[in-house]
Amino acid sequence: MPKSKVGLFIPTLNAATVLPKTLAVIQQSDNWLYRKLVIDSESTDETESLAMAAGFECRTISQQEFTHGKVRHWASEILSDCDYIIMMTQDVQLTPNAIRNLIMFIEQYPNMLVAYGRQRVDMHKGSIFEYKARLFNYPAHNLVKTKADIPELGVMTAFSSDAFSIYSQPKLREIGNFPDDINFAEDNYMAATGILKGFEVGYCADAEVKHTHHYTLLGEYQRYISIGKFHRQNPWIQKSFGRNESAGIKSVFSEYGFLIKKGYWYLIPYSTARFGAKFLGYKRGQY
Template sequence: MQNKTVDVIIPTYKPDDKFEQLIDRLERQSFPVNHIYIMNTGESFFHSESIHKYSNISVEHINQEEFDHGETRDKAARKSHADRIVFMTQDAIPENEYLIEELMIGLELDGVGAAYARQLPEDNCNDIEKFTRTFNYPEQDSVKSLVDMERLGIKTFFCSNVCAAYNKELYESLGGFIRHTIFNEDMIFASKIIKSGKKIAYCANARVIHSHNYTNLQQLRRNFDLAVSQRDNPDVFEGIKSENEGIQLVLQTAKHCVKIKKPWLVFLLIIKSGFKYIGYKLGYQYYRLPFWMVKRLTMNKEYWK
């Protein structure tokens, strides 16, 4: 494993102190990072001068109209000559110095083509979001393959580019990320990995600190875009329902709220879940909506230009 090289790719937009913390921790990993490629949207917003003290970082600036969740990441991946590539977001902070090492261990498992990290909640994370992190990112490792489709459904394709590592040779052989997508490029590519007969590893010991306290409206917009990505990629998602997974999350979260003696959170959960559901339903039928409404509902306005 130590003979393998690894590059890290990070799209950025108005990076802040979290991003600088991310870079500093990446530079202190037990498994050394060969090169860090930063794809930054909006040069005037990039003020992270501290990264220049590192010699293994390159920054490419693009305009906001050029950014695409799939194509921008793929453009950076094509620059890399490493054996393994790790994609991260600018707000995902490695919990310790073993993040890259643990991901590389996951990629060494038999037949594994991608490995993704566990996401831990930040200190300011609300109780509902904390449980969501636990639900989606449990303490136990797992490996998913085509045989798990009937049991796991859409979760078979779950893989998050908040922090995920890929076998570079396999990535290129399968064509890389989709070039135009509203988001969800990670799950779309994960479906290619699974359908090719390879596997996806979840590495619970590879940990990043990453969470969001979305408002109800933000959650509606996120689920709108999620549904758009599913509607636009029927070859991946058609016939695989995602609502069942959402229902399980709501039920388990409600039980958790009662268990921690905060039953009033169930009311907030119901409201939040309603916004999620409405967003998803609207997104799945987006082509029936007037364009002005689509622009109001989406989180990713550049996608529609």
């Protein structure tokens, strides 16, 4: 059992087709949770009724008002009596012990702002490229990252993911909580802020979820426009942690090596096209 009061939060929008499996696993972990909250963006399906049937408190935010920062800021305020708050997205598939392991991990570190879990790809829905990207970003061993790791890890020091993460509520408030106006990469923003304030960012490889997107070339291009725009609006992150392009170059050569090793060398042209779409999108977002 946790030593602390833990809240769990999911922002939702028309999630009725993906929620049932996730809610079933969450209910198996109810003895680890003090409160459960959904903030829904005016769904037109059964999202809210499914969540309430699973014991969630439900609130509504208009789609016009929604930002990724604002909805998480609001969730933190609603769950103000909790010591920790788990952030999830509606499309994450939890493994049975993921919630327990993530809670037990962060409770070991009194100076940790946030810890995030390991993400894997459902290969029935995803691609070999997404599988490799998850291996690159989510290794098999735990990490505790601090400001001292910036020379070695660069921008990856501030890598985190609110697809499945847990925040210390007191530390979240100490750094000002989520900004209402941030609508992309709020997890990166908060992790970077926490690192520079002297807090730790953790990664728990034993808290595993499946999270699959299977982006097309156009999808990658559009996503990286958002990433480029985020870094244009927050230049202090790259100034403090190093250029984002450096991590991108490492990712390119890592993926090429992986494809050759696994016998997928014939996919290298498409891999190159994917990186080209990301690069062009990123550069467009910066201007």
